Amino acid sequence: MPRYAYVNGRYLPHAQAAVHIEDRGYQFADGVYEVVPVYQGALVDEGPHLDRLERSLGELRIAMPVARATLELISHELMRRNDLTQGMLYMQVTRGVAPRDHRFPATARPALVMTTRQTKPHGEALVTQGIKVITVPDIRWRRCDIKSTALLPNVLAKQQAAEAGAYEAWQVDGEGYVTEGSSTNAWIVNAEGKVVTRDASHAILNGITRITLLKQIREAGFELEERAFTLEEAKAAREAFLTSSTSFVLPVVAIDETPVGNGHPGILCGKLRAGYLDYMASLEDRPGGMA
Ligand code: PDD
Numbered sequence: 001m002p003r004y005a006y007v008n009g010r011y012l013p014h015a016q017a018a019v020h021i022e023d024r025g026y027q028f029a030d031g032v033y034e035v036v037p038v039y040q041g042a043l044v045d046e047g048p049h050l051d052r053l054e055r056s057l058g059e060l061r062i063a064m065p066v067a068r069a070t071l072e073l074i075s076h077e078l079m080r081r082n083d084l085t086q087g088m089l090y091m092q093v094t095r096g097v098a099p100r101d102h103r104f105p106a107t108a109r110p111a112l113v114m115t116t117r118q119t120k121p122h123g124e125a126l127v128t129q130g131i132k133v134i135t136v137p138d139i140r141w142r143r144c145d146i147k148s149t150a151l152l153p154n155v156l157a158k159q160q161a162a163e164a165g166a167y168e169a170w171q172v173d174g175e176g177y178v179t180e181g182s183s184t185n186a187w188i189v190n191a192e193g194k195v196v197t198r199d200a201s202h203a204i205l206n207g208i209t210r211i212t213l214l215k216q217i218r219e220a221g222f223e224l225e226e227r228a229f230t231l232e233e234a235k236a237a238r239e240a241f242l243t244s245s246t247s248f249v250l251p252v253v254a255i256d257e258t259p260v261g262n263g264h265p266g267i268l269c270g271k272l273r274a275g276y277l278d279y280m281a282s283l284e285d286r287p288g289g290m291a
Helices: 024-029 046-059 066-079 124-128 152-162 208-220 229-237 268-279
Strands: 005-008 010-013 031-039 087-094 113-118 131-137 168-173 178-181 187-188 196-197 225-228 240-245 247-253
Touching: 005 066, 024 087, 024 196, 024 268, 031 046, 031 268, 046 066, 046 087, 066 087, 066 113, 113 208, 124 229, 124 247, 131 152, 152 168, 178 196, 187 229, 208 225, 208 247, 208 268, 225 268, 229 247, 240 268, 247 268
Parallel strands: 131 168, 131 247, 196 225
Antiparallel strands: 005 010, 005 113, 031 087, 087 113, 168 178, 178 187, 187 196, 187 240, 240 247
16 A cells, blocks of 8 residues: 655655755754654544644744644544554644745745654563663753754754664753753652653753643642753652653663663553553544544
C-alpha cells in the first residue's frame, strides 16, 4: 500500500511529496510543527496539540493554514489512507514560499505539510532496564516554548547523546538547572519522594505528555513540585524519567554515568508509565470512528 503525505491541499505518494526550494521553512526555519502520538489507532490529545500549534503560530504571527476543523479532517484522512495504528502524525506549518528576504513576505500563504509514521512499540529493554542520559549546556534561544522547526541545538545534543550510547541529552542552563531533553521533558523524584519537573516558561517546551501526566499525578495524589531542579539534585534523586509524544514515560537510570537511585527503573515511574498507557488505550478518537 503506498504511503501518502499531505502537501498544501493534496495527498501525494510520500516519495514524491516535496515543497518549493524557497519555502521559508527550508531557508529560515520559519515555521512550527507538532508530533501527535497515535496509539492503538487513536490520536492522543489531538485537541491540546492543536491548541499548542495555534499558540506557536500566533507567537510567530503566522496564520493558521486552514481552519482547525479542516486540520482535524486532514489528520484523520491521512491516518485512514496510511492505515496508521501506532506511531505518529507530524504536521508542519511554515510562513510559506517567497523570494528570500528576512522580512515577512507580503503575499505568501502559510504552507502545511502532514506525514505519518508507523512505529513499533518500545523495546522492552528501554522500559525494564531504563535509559541513560548525558548532559549538555543549553545553547538554545530564549523562546523554547514555541515549537519551532529551528532545532539545530536539539539535533546536536541528540547526536552527542547517541554517540555516547545514551538515549537523550538533558540540557542544563547557565545556573546549573536542567531545562529539558533535546526532544523530551525531564522529571525527577527527589529524596523526599516528591515528583519535580521544571515549570512551564519560555525556557522549555510545555509538553503535551507533560501536561497530561501532571494531571494524572495530581489525580493520583502524589506530591508534586513544578520548579527548576539542578543537575546536582537530579543526580542525587531517587528516580528520574522523561516524557514525550514518542517516548511516553521512560525511566532514566543514569545521568552522565552516575546511577540514579539504585540504578534501576523507579517504582513511581513504572506506575506513571502504566497509567499513561492505560489512558492512551482508553481513547476513542479513531479515524472513521467516533471523533
Ligand atoms: N518533541 N521538549 C522538547 C524540546 C520537544 O521537542 C518535545 C517534543 C518535548 C515533549 O513534548 P510532547 O510531550 O508534546 O511530545 C519536550 C517531539 C516529540 C519531537 O520533536 O519529535
